[in-house]
Amino acid sequence: MVLLTIIANCVVLALEEHLPENDKTPLSLELEKTEIYFLMIFCIEATFKIVALGFVMHRGAYLRNAWNIMDFVVVITGSVSL
Incomplete structure (x- = not known):
């Protein structure tokens, strides 16, 4: 689902x-008008991952993975740009 959202966002x-x-x-x-919907999906995905993995304190936490750091920066940047 998230991969399809990323592809759709790239097309837009x-x-x-x-x-x-x-x-x-x-x-x-x-x-x-689609920007807010993409941002909501990415925020929900990041929230689920943070809840499942933890934020930063232990091995395997969300911010201990480079891809998740990039994902977090994209979500924060998108939120600030609105």
Whole structure:
């Protein structure tokens, strides 16, 4: 499920058009609305992993894995950008 969400998010990012003077196409306006849904899915996934693995204190904890650190940074950055 999460892998499909990542792929879908990549497709949405590839479809975005960056125009001068922050102009937006109708497609870009619709794609912007999906950002919150992707972020919610990624936040839920990170929360489940933190609950299951622990946050940082013991071996095998969430933040002891490089991929999870990257995942955590992406979720935090996405949350701040909203």
